[in-house]
Amino acid sequence: MLQLSVVIITLNEEKNIGRCIDSVKDIADEIIVVDSFSTDKTRQICESENVRFILHEFEGYIEQKSYASSQAKFPYILSLDADEALSEELKKSILNVKENWNFDGYTMNRLTNYCGKWIKHCGWYPDKKLRLFDSRLGKWTGVNPHDEFVLKTGTKTTHLKGDILHYSYYTLDDHIRQVEKFTDISSKALFNTGKNANYFKLIFSPLFKFIRDYLLNLGFLDGRLGYIICKYSAKATYLKYYKLIKLHQQKK
Numbered sequence: 001m002l003q004l005s006v007v008i009i010t011l012n013e014e015k016n017i018g019r020c021i022d023s024v025k026d027i028a029d030e031i032i033v034v035d036s037f038s039t040d041k042t043r044q045i046c047e048s049e050n051v052r053f054i055l056h057e058f059e060g061y062i063e064q065k066s067y068a069s070s071q072a073k074f075p076y077i078l079s080l081d082a083d084e085a086l087s088e089e090l091k092k093s094i095l096n097v098k099e100n101w102n103f104d105g106y107t108m109n110r111l112t113n114y115c116g117k118w119i120k121h122c123g124w125y126p127d128k129k130l131r132l133f134d135s136r137l138g139k140w141t142g143v144n145p146h147d148e149f150v151l152k153t154g155t156k157t158t159h160l161k162g163d164i165l166h167y168s169y170y171t172l173d174d175h176i177r178q179v180e181k182f183t184d185i186s187s188k189a190l191f192n193t194g195k196n197a198n199y200f201k202l203i204f205s206p207l208f209k210f211i212r213d214y215l216l217n218l219g220f221l222d223g224r225l226g227y228i229i230c231k232y233s234a235k236a237t238y239l240k241y242y243k244l245i246k247l248h249q250q251k252k
Contacts, residue, residue, distance in 0.1 A: 001098050003029040005072035006080065009064050010034070013082035014041040016167060021049050023085035023165075024078065027094050034068040042082075060185075061147045066140040076101070077135045079149065083167045084110070090162025094132065097160070104155035105133035111163040114225055115171065122219035122229045123212065129164065130157065143193070145185045172228065179236045187243035196248060197241040205241060210234035 006028040010017055021031060031051040035042060036058035046053045054071060058064055069077055078094065080086075086094070090108055097106060109126035112119050119125060130149050138151035151157065169175040190197075213219045214230040222229070 002076055002101050003074045004076050004078060004094075004098055005029065005074045006031045006078045007065075007068045007072055008033050008080050008082055009036070009061075009068050010038060010042050010046075010082045011036040011058065012038045012040045012042060014038075014045060015170070016083040017042055018045050018049075019085050019167070020080060020082050021046070021051060023091070024080070025050075027078070027086075027091055027098065030073055032068060032071055034064060034071065036064065060144045062140050062142055062144055065147055065149075069135050069140065072135065075134055075136050076132075078132045080131065080164070081166075085165045085167070087111075087163045087165055090160060090164065093160040093162050097132065103158045104137050105130050105149075105151050105157040106160050107157055108132070108160045109163050110166050112166040112168045114168055114175075114229060117222070117225050119222050119225070119229065121217055121221050122214070122226050122233070123217040124229070127166075128159070131164065132160070143186065144189045145182050175228075175232055179232055179239065183236055183239040183243055186240050187247060190240070190244050191247040195244065197244045199245075202238065202241045202245065206234040206238040209237045 004027060006024045008017070008020060008031070010033055017033070024031060031049070032054065033046045033051050034054045034056050035046070037055060043053060056064065056067055065079060069079065093108075107128050107130045110129050112124050112127070130151070133149055133151065137155050138149055140147055141150050142148045169178065210230050210233070213233055214227065219226040219230045
């Protein structure tokens, strides 16, 4: 059976990190937590578990996950966020993979819990992610804050049964704060890569985002919370382009 490194990045995740670690104990040959100098009880919780705890300054989600992967003893890596955990079905799937590693990477669905409700629509599910991979055959990329591991051309992947359980937001205020934070990061990342926006995109991209998620992706089936999710997702699109336009205006 091959040996598997589970890699997690953290910043003030005392609510979530214990659940995340507990969910991977049965499949991990090592657990690495790379922390961006948390000020809550994240470090104490990790040190009470059998994990390797590393402090590293945060330079971006892509950069932090690249660094965390580089600290793994084994090339086969499962990458999780601190607010994620494995379903029992997914754990079984990964244990089977450890006995028969036949592909270069393995994708899995992510199911998000929003304010206590599992969200099955809004474009949030199945939310397929490549999180189990041979780290020698790819790299972390994307546009911050949205990271993804991309395998080299010619590699092979397959999909696993089971879900990553994503405990995203406990309150609506958590979501609002995250929208502000992520749109700050994404607008600056777009600006730094030379991207621009105009007022047409500022108006119609959020409108399209809401219609797609609420109607085409059946967000209305998730009830009141489905409407709220789609509304805030549209607002995030608006803020991303609004902040990008402001950055270009400030440059001029």
